[in-house]
Each structure stands twice: as C-alpha cells, then as structure tokens.
Amino acid sequence: MRRLIYFVVALIIWILLTWPFTNEGVDAQVIIAGLLASAVVAFLFHEILPKEHHVFTSPVRIFWLLVYLPVFFYYIMKANLDVVYRALHPAMPIKPGIVKIKTSLKTDSGITALANSITLTPGTLTVDLTDDGFLYVHWINVKSTDVEQATRLIAQRFEWFLKRIFE
Amino acid sequence: MTDIIGYILITVGVLFDIFGCIGLVRFPDxxxxxxxxxxxxxxxxxxxxxxxxxxxxxxxxAAKAIICAAFILLTSPTAAHAIAKGSYASGVKLWENSVVDKYAEEVEKKS
Structure with missing residues (x-):
C-alpha cells in the first residue's frame, strides 16, 4: 500500500518534470521510463520516505492541508515584512535569543512541518529539537523566555492545523 | 493580463531577495x-x-517552476536548521546583546 502511494507520487512528479504532452498526444517513451524509475524509487527507498503516507489518501487531511497553505503564506508574508523592517531600520531593533518551546505533535512529519513552519514565520528559526518534544528556537525579538508563554506565541497557531493534517 | 501579474510577482520577488541580502550584511551574528x-x-x-x-x-x-517552488519551500528551512545547529555545535557564539540562550543548558547536558 505504502509502496503504491509513493509510486504514484513519484510518477506524478516525473510527469510534471518531463511534461510528455506534445501536440501529437502523449509521448509513450517518457511515460514508460517514468513508470520504471518510479517503481525503482518506490520499491528501494520506501523505507526512508516519510511514514505518514496516509496524508496522501485521506480527503479530510488533504482539505486541511489546502486550508493550511494560505494561512502559511499569510504568515510568510508577515515574516518577510518583519525582517525587511528590521533589516532596513537604521537602529536595527533586534533583541535575539534562543528560547525553548514544547510541542504536543508526535509524528515525525508533523514535527518536521512544525519546525519548517517556525523557521519561515515571523522572527523565529528552529535550531534543534529533542526526543521528548522540545524545540529550541532562535527568536529575533524575544518577548518571553518562559516555555509555556513562548509556546503559545510561536507554535500554537500551527499546531492546530498540523494536528489535523498529520496525526 | 497574466503577463503583468507575472512581472509584478518577479519584481516583488527580486525586491525581497535584495532586502534579504541587506539583512544578511547588516545583522550581527x-x-x-x-x-x-x-x-x-x-x-x-x-x-x-x-x-x-x-x-x-x-x-x-509552469509545471517545472511550481515543482521547484515546492521543493525550495521544503528544503530551505531544513538547510537553515542544519546550518544553525552546525554553527552552534562548532562553537559560534550568539551576539553579545542576546537576551537569553536556553540551548546552552541542553548542550551542557549532552556533553
């Protein structure tokens, strides 16, 4: 099942990258090569690919993923304007430090998505994570050094979505 | 019409790249x-x-561009994370005016 899902995902990426649709129809050679390549990838490497493959087959999860994307882009825009402001301001108003936050997400993909979301959003950059669910986050403008408070300010807005997508 | 939207997006993108590079030069650590x-x-x-x-x-x-965008979105924060962790592990200090460094405790605990 898992191999089949990754086979389909790999094939879709192959088709988008090689684009076999010409004026005369579909180029069969490219499709056959893609089938072989995707099969090799799916059968040899399915063990190192993410374990949370059910994300690809569940409509509810895909729906939440699609809802999450615009929210995520809104925060990315906000993050960028924030960094641009700090970079261009003559006095450079930064107050950096590394704080510790706690996450309640359990799955590997969920934590990875959370860490990446934190890195791309206002003033925060994930430095490290521990096995027991703590993340160390570099914050360009530290508002709170308390674990609970920092978690609420940094991670909570994403966790709500990521829990519905990955867990 | 789509041409105009495209050129606006490219202009804004280049501006963000420039501001990012200014930040890269100006920030302290x-x-x-x-x-x-x-x-x-x-x-x-x-x-x-x-x-x-x-x-x-x-x-x-367009398909190639969108795929590249998706992969950049996935890999760029991961690379930043790796660089940050790597520089901390090799002893790069935080800026002297930094407020707090909780990560130091964790590193001490491990060693």
Missing part, C-alpha cells in the same frame, strides 16, 4: 543572518518562480 536569508530569499525565489509560471501560462515551464 550567524543566527540573525540565517533569519534574514531563509525568510526573504525563500519567499523572493518562490515569487520569482510563480511569476515565471504566470508569464509562460499552463505548460511544461
């Missing part, structure tokens, strides 16, 4: 510089690629 470079350069490059997709319309080039 590795971690702050990473903040500037990952955020602005990721968004700038994605906007550039989406702009290219808009100008060329639906087809081979």
């Amino acid at each position: 590795v971690y702050n510089r990473l903040q500037a470079s990952t955020k602005c350069v990721t968004l700038g490059t994605i906007l550039l690629l989406v702009g290219v997709a808009f100008i060329h319309g639906w087809g081979a080039i």
Whole structure:
C-alpha cells in the first residue's frame, strides 16, 4: 500500500518534470521510463520516505492541508515584512535569543512541518529539537523566555492545523 | 493580463531577495543572518518562480517552476536548521546583546 502511494507520487512528479504532452498526444517513451524509475524509487527507498503516507489518501487531511497553505503564506508574508523592517531600520531593533518551546505533535512529519513552519514565520528559526518534544528556537525579538508563554506565541497557531493534517 | 501579474510577482520577488541580502550584511551574528536569508530569499525565489509560471501560462515551464517552488519551500528551512545547529555545535557564539540562550543548558547536558 505504502509502496503504491509513493509510486504514484513519484510518477506524478516525473510527469510534471518531463511534461510528455506534445501536440501529437502523449509521448509513450517518457511515460514508460517514468513508470520504471518510479517503481525503482518506490520499491528501494520506501523505507526512508516519510511514514505518514496516509496524508496522501485521506480527503479530510488533504482539505486541511489546502486550508493550511494560505494561512502559511499569510504568515510568510508577515515574516518577510518583519525582517525587511528590521533589516532596513537604521537602529536595527533586534533583541535575539534562543528560547525553548514544547510541542504536543508526535509524528515525525508533523514535527518536521512544525519546525519548517517556525523557521519561515515571523522572527523565529528552529535550531534543534529533542526526543521528548522540545524545540529550541532562535527568536529575533524575544518577548518571553518562559516555555509555556513562548509556546503559545510561536507554535500554537500551527499546531492546530498540523494536528489535523498529520496525526 | 497574466503577463503583468507575472512581472509584478518577479519584481516583488527580486525586491525581497535584495532586502534579504541587506539583512544578511547588516545583522550581527550567524543566527540573525540565517533569519534574514531563509525568510526573504525563500519567499523572493518562490515569487520569482510563480511569476515565471504566470508569464509562460499552463505548460511544461509552469509545471517545472511550481515543482521547484515546492521543493525550495521544503528544503530551505531544513538547510537553515542544519546550518544553525552546525554553527552552534562548532562553537559560534550568539551576539553579545542576546537576551537569553536556553540551548546552552541542553548542550551542557549532552556533553
């Protein structure tokens, strides 16, 4: 099942990258090569690919993923304007430090998505994570050094979505 | 019409790239510089690629541009994370005016 899902995902990426649709129809050679390549990838490497493959087959999860994307882009825009402001301001108003936050997400993909979301959003950059669910986050403008408070300010807005997508 | 949207997106993307590079030069230490470079350069490059997709319309080039954008979105924060952790592990200090460093305890505990 898992191999089949990754086979389909790999094939879709192959088709988008090689684009076999010409004026005369579909180029069969490219499709056959893609089938072989995707099969090799799916059968040899399915063990190192993410374990949370059910994300690809569940409509509810895909729906939440699609809802999450615009929210995520809104925060990315906000993050960028924030960094641009700090970079261009003559006095450079930064107050950096590394704080510790706690996450309640359990799955590997969920934590990875959370860490990446934190890195791309206002003033925060994930430095490290521990096995027991703590993340160390570099914050360009530290508002709170308390674990609970920092978690609420940094991670909570994403966790709500990521829990519905990955867990 | 799509041409105009494409050119606007490319202009905004290049502007974000420039501001990211200004931040890269002005900020005081590795971690702050990473903040500037990952955020602005990721968004700038994605906007550039989406702009290219808009100008060329639906087809081979747009599909490649969107795939590149998706992979940049996935890999760029991961790379920043690796660089930040690597520089901390090799002893790069935080800026002297930094407020707090909780990570020091964790590193001490491990060693």
